[in-house]
Amino acid sequence: MDPPEEQTSRSDQIRNILEEDLLRLEDIHACMVARRQLDGIVSIPEKHKSELRGIWDALEKTMDEFFTIIDNYSAYGLDKIYFELGQYDVIFFILPETDTALVAIVPALANRGLLEVELENARRKIMELI
Numbered sequence: 001m002d003p004p005e006e007q008t009s010r011s012d013q014i015r016n017i018l019e020e021d022l023l024r025l026e027d028i029h030a031c032m033v034a035r036r037q038l039d040g041i042v043s044i045p046e047k048h049k050s051e052l053r054g055i056w057d058a059l060e061k062t063m064d065e066f067f068t069i070i071d072n073y074s075a076y077g078l079d080k081i082y083f084e085l086g087q088y089d090v091i092f093f094i095l096p097e098t099d100t101a102l103v104a105i106v107p108a109l110a111n112r113g114l115l116e117v118e119l120e121n122a123r124r125k126i127m128e129l130i
Helices: 004-022 053-076 112-129
Strands: 030-034 040-043 080-085 088-094 101-107
Touching: 004 030, 004 040, 004 112, 053 080, 053 088, 053 101, 088 112, 101 112
Parallel strands: none
Antiparallel strands: 030 040, 030 101, 080 088, 088 101
């Protein structure tokens, strides 16, 4: 296990990737690197907290179920999961060979192609850290 200062540094580096690489994009309203029970690093800008409260509540209640799906299908190459909740899409980019995913909440009508490129770049940076 890494010393606590390395873990903190790694967490800070991941948080920086979330905030500098992803949250700078207009269409990413929240993002996180999460495990079951929403354990992980979360970044939700203050301006989006109230509008995302319902989605956040749904994620808290169902995150374990998504990770069960991820566990069951990752051996078959599951790489991403998309689902719609009202006016938003929730995108899971699974971090290979881990129990972790990069998760983003975006407007349902966002340019998914552009966001996929940015999320993939962020996933690669995060994978280098873990």
